[in-house]
Amino acid sequence: MKLLSLSRVKKFPLLFSVFSLCCLNLALHAQPLEEQVSAAATATVEATTDVEATMKAMALYYKKALAAVDIPQMQSEINALQHEVARVQQYQFPAEKQPLFQQGLSEVQQQLTLVQQTLTAGDLPAAKQQLAKVDSLKKQYHKERSPSFWQLLFGG
Numbered sequence: 178m179k180l181l182s183l184s185r186v187k188k189f190p191l192l193f194s195v196f197s198l199c200c201l202n203l204a205l206h207a208q209p210l211e212e213q214v215s216a217a218a219t220a221t222v223e224a225t226t227d228v229e230a231t232m233k234a235m236a237l238y239y240k241k242a243l244a245a246v247d248i249p250q251m252q253s254e255i256n257a258l259q260h261e262v263a264r265v266q267q268y269q270f271p272a273e274k275q276p277l278f279q280q281g282l283s284e285v286q287q288q289l290t291l292v293q294q295t296l297t298a299g300d301l302p303a304a305k306q307q308l309a310k311v312d313s314l315k316k317q318y319h320k321e322r323s324p325s326f327w328q329l330l331f332g333g
Contacts, residue, residue, distance in 0.1 A: 222260060222263040222264050222267060223264065223267065224264060224267030224268045224269070225261075225264040225265055225267070225268050228265060228268055231261055231264055231265050232265070234261050235258055235261045235262065235265075238254050238255075238257045238258035238261060239254075239258060239308070239311065239312070241254040242254035242255050242258060242292075242305075242308055243305060243308060243309075245301075247301070248296050248299065248301055248304075251296055251301065251304060251305075252293065252296050255289055255292055255293055255296070255308075258289060259286065259289050259290075259293075262282055262285055262286050262289065263286070265282055266279065266282045266283070266286070277318070277321060278318070281314060281317070281318035281321075284314050285311055285314050285315070288307065288308075288310050288311050288314065289308075289311065291307050292304050292307045292308050292311075295307055
């Protein structure tokens with residue numbers, strides 16, 4: 178295979194751009210689709226500065242995903258949800274809570290990746306069932322985050 182010389186690249190910049198895009202496309206398609214989608218959703222995220230507002234956005238995307246009537250719509254909402262989870266993962270929680278919160282957020286991301294894989298396989302009802310597991314994770318980690326009055330009083 179003959180390589181393009183730099184002088185030819187200067188003469189045909191459009192051709193070089195198309196060639197570069199084709200190579201990028203081939204590299205992307207080397208990954209399974211669900212990894213591409215998940216990677217795109219969490220590619221470059223900045224830490225949230227308002228965890229409460231981000232959690233509310235996550236709840237909205239979760240509800241929209243559950244209400245989705247087709248796979249592309251649900252994938253879009255799951256991508257947005259994964260992006261918001263990634264933003265919260267970048268946040269620095271108090272040192273004593275950081276490991277617990279990061280574990281919970283990682284479990285949520287893993288579950289959302291499973292949802293994406295199921296959507297890629299074309300099974301919307303199963304994806305919605307898997308998404309419901311995210312709600313149970315939320316309840317579990319929110320319970321651990323906020324101890325009850327009795328836990329504070331008696332320990333535990």
